[in-house]
Amino acid sequence: MSIKTNRKIITHEEQCVGCRICQLWCSYQLTKKFIPSMANIKIEDPYGLEPKISFLDTCTKCGQCVNHCLYGALEMIKEGI
């Protein structure tokens, strides 16, 4: 799967509720299993006061995590437009 270089995922960490739906879906696409530790999106301290969201270099920016986030913590923008 090629990386979509003109795309960027912006995070709004204060909106993250720690549901891990993004990780579950990402890992399911990659491995056919629900295995959040294999997801390209990482959430540090999901139940803390300030959760942190990051992406591995292997993330293709397919946008599935953005589509599955119901809480407004992830946003896809197209660069250069």
Added chain:
Amino acid sequence: MEWNGYTGNNLNVNLTSDKISIIKQNPDDLKQFIGGFGMNCKLGAERIKPEIDPFSPDSFIIVGVGPLVGTITPGASRTAGISKFPATGAIANSCGSMSFGFHLKQAGYDHIIITGKADKPTYLQIIDDQVELIDAKDMWGSDIVETTDFLWKKHGLSGVIAIGQAGENKVRGALTLIDKTSTFGRGGLAAIMGAKNLKAILVQGTKGVSIAHPKEFNDAYKKLFERIRNYPQRQSWHEVGMLRSLPMGLMLTAQGQKKKARQVSDRFYLKKIKKRRIACPSCPMADKDILEIKEGEHCGLIQYTSSAINPFLMFTLKDLNTYDEVIKIFDLANRYGLDSLTITALFELITRLHEQGIITEEMLGLKWKSDYDTLAKVTEMIAYRKGLGEILAGGWKEIGKKFNIEDKMLQVKGLDVIFDPRFMRLGTMEFEQVVNVKGAHVASGGSPTYATSGGSMERFHTHFKRMGIPDPAINRIFKPLKKEMMVNVPRLTRYSEDWYALLTSMGLCARAQMNRFYSMENVTNFYNAVTGFDLSEEDLRISAERSWNLLKILNAKEGFSRKDDKFPLEWFNKLKYGNNKLPLQDFFGTTIITPTIANQLLDDYYDERGWNVENGLPSQEKVKELGLERFL
């Protein structure tokens, strides 16, 4: 065999011998009992020794999750725990949420079976295949928040069930918190852990959960996910959480406490108290709270809770005047591992009986006020069993005997009433408190649409079909004791219980805002797609009924019967509520429930269950029909 949804592994932990082993699950058993709540009943039934002391090393705790937990199925994060509970003496399941079940599945286990007693404070650490009992000497004496924070700091992201000082000191009603948020084990699960020297259970895993039929799963998931995404009320659930579900302001206003009502309004909560919202894994309807006190004496206090309603219910204590006092007391109870609802009920009762001169300060051994200072002091006394706390820590049964107030207590089987039907009227949740094996428990009587439908018969019907109630039963539900009562609440309660048993066997959330999206049809679709089994809706309906009956059989062996399914006598007196006096009425307020009618309602419930009406226990025919003879 290849396992999907299930891991196929149950972890067997003997704290006495320090022996840890794996027991393989049997697929035929799973088809009968599904998982989580249901499989807990079966595993418990095989291990229980009748009339065992819950605090003895031979008692067990079984924690289990259903086949949908660990997948992305919306709201599939429920954890169920079965044991013999010390507050009641009943064998019961308790259910909680947050991330414990999710991590347990990721680590590769469906259930943990814990027996024995550790010779020193210990915690159970499960990290994939590495399962160890670790010295917890330094953690003993810590509260739940400190314990959980310590374990998270040490191990990173994980699910944690922890006990506080109340559990360590075997306070009979002590509960645990999962991830310092979700209450788990009302009625004394924490006290059993304390008796076993088990301070906490920590789990984390990286194995993942596979599913059998991805195409069918994707179809079911996408359909449901889009329905949830487009649900018009989703945003407000996200915004104010559980405050949506109970009219706290209305309750307090009706009590004549208008000043307090303002402090539980959505506006006040959003401006002054809400820190942020958190969710269980896979939940699209986040409703858990992180609260923060931003001013005054307790400024900076952070409190996690599975429902902001729980602290706000403490506001019904008449001398607690400000929201920050309420949250501080709630924080104390949570940290110690005391049930805030029980604490509230206890203080309300003592205050009332003190005013009436039935309980004197001499009997209590202290000057009684229901203000913040007294509540804070007595909460600590209970957790540490000091002075009056020693009596109160013994649970409702002991308190009743000690002060000779058994007839005045709002409790059933040793567990305090949560919803008083004189205020809420007698719906399924209220009636469930009388008949549930564990004592006054409301969630398993939940018929959420029914409660909020405003009485539309059409909506009732849709709701009943959704829960998979067979047509002949629906006809019986529409034939109440008296025509004007409209709905036969006891008969409906039976199906609410079965529906709850099914959801919690799957691992699905039973709260109204998630429950409403599930039907017997889509639950069956998810189950078959995930596990690869091929069960029908009827198979699943019967599995839920089977586990509910098995639980009843286990409690019959403990001596429970119809004599214990008692409406609290106090319910037959009017409730003084502000300037009003409220009688016990049916759900539509058409009929006063007298003791005679209450008995007739119980008759209907047992009849709908196919149980013996005389003793309120499963009949021989029902036991045979469900294939439970071997558990008699």
